[in-house]
Amino acid sequence: MEWRRFHTLLTPDEMGQADRITIRRGVSGFVLMKAAGNRVAEAALKMIGDIGTGGTCRIACLGGPGNNGGDAFVAAELLRRSGHSVVVHTLSKPECLSGDAALAAGYYEGTVEPLDTFEPEKTDLVIDGLLGAGLSRPIEGDVAALIARTNTAAPRLLAIDLPSGVSGKSGAILGDAFQAERTVSFFRAKPGHFLEPGRTRCGSVDIRQIGIEANVLDTIRPKAFLNQPELWRLQLNLPAGAGHKYDRGHAVVFSGPALKTGAARLAANAALRAGAGLVTLLSPPNAILVNASHLTAVMLRKCEGSGDLGEILVDHRFNAFVLGPGFGTGERVRDYARLVLEAGRALVLDADGISAFSDVRNILFDNEKQPSEGEGVRLVLTPHAGEFARLFPDIAEADRLSKLDRARQAAERANAVIVLKGRDTVIASPDGRAVINANGTPWLATAGTGDVLSGIIAAQLAQGMPAFEAAAAGVWMHGRAAELFGPGLTAEELAGQLPRVFVELMEA
Ligand SMILES: NC(=O)C1=CN([C@@H]2O[C@H](COP(=O)(O)OP(=O)(O)OC[C@H]3O[C@@H](n4cnc5c(N)ncnc54)[C@H](O)[C@@H]3O)[C@@H](O)[C@H]2O)[C@@H](O)CC1
């Protein structure tokens, strides 16, 4: 399927597979390494151009024991030939290298010195080829000290594949890691380029091609992607010319009690802006007046308990629900969630809606499993890290798991789409597919933005989008809206940016 080629993320193991398939097809490993070294040298020359001296630059290349070091030797030779002053500082003696890395060391004709002579203060550019995809344990001792000293000196630093110390699989820092200004990686990005804290350590990431053909992905069959519109744009229901508001679904948001209604209204207004044909806010009686005084296009209806909700659910036009924002965590959440799911409707469970199941997790998981057989997933859970840990404590505590794997395991257990929020939000489906979201701004970390996200996702569900795509699209639109607004964002302004987001999606 074509979508598999878009924005694929490969773990270091999968990247190794891509490498091996390519070599089996007759391209030698050293040819790939020379291409990689070339891409690194090109990036370095661009950075040197930014420095703007126009003359010779002092470049220190740090070379490790594996092929990451091999790439550094190739880049060093090309930069040396460009007239720059290059020294390769190696962790182990070049004669100890083997395979392609040894060939690369032989290709280099310049100065080699041990790592301990490297002085970050006396370079214009550092190229980090110490460790890449082969990082297998925490960095310790002299190398850790060198990384700390380098980060303090803060030279301009270009990382090859990954900043040494960043796990390509998880984005975790093993021991310590360089802070790069730029990272050049090859063929496809890795989860560690987009999962924190690795993402921050990478600086800006350039993915460059080195001669590995895209069709190796047909064999590898990766299931992780960067969240980009190409993954879900075709399922996005932009209103058609002859369309009717009922074609675009009817989203329903449960309001909290009188003093806690704002969160639900944020979700409801966002659902309307995000494309639901109609939106109804279900309000407890004591909050009807306050809700009525704040709503115009969103409709309002009293819902006092399970009986009222049961009557509402008889009408099949109410097709996507949001439960949790400002709602409180009592028995009522659990009843409502059960009724909505048993009635076969889509449900976004957020905030209090998630916390309400902390002590009775299995009820939620069992409820969701039975009715959904063969019907596709209808439950979307949108926890931040704290809510996630309450619902999936064992998964949250498993240090060896990446955020991607945590979200995947939770999705499988709950038979729900999991939106594990943060700067690096991960969206995972029970079938193993997962995306990492990378847009948005730090201004999103403000009260109420999560409520808006729930509403945006519900709007896509109301329009019939499958749950995984609805969640991925909702998270992306939410992040893009924040980018378009810029600094000073509050949750109230987010939905107002959605028209510009739709224009971009329609024009692209
Ligand atoms: N498709 C590919 O896979 C390609 C890979 N290339 C390069 O090859 C790299 C991967 O090469 P390798 O698999 O040789 O791995 P690395 O070069 O990243 O490192 C592996 C070596 O580091 C040692 N090591 C691991 N963790 C350590 C630690 N904490 N402290 C000290 N030593 C440690 C290992 O024992 C092993 O000797 C990539 O990052 C990339 O730069 C490129 O040459 C081009 C193609």
Ligand SMILES: [K+]
């Ligand atoms: K590196």
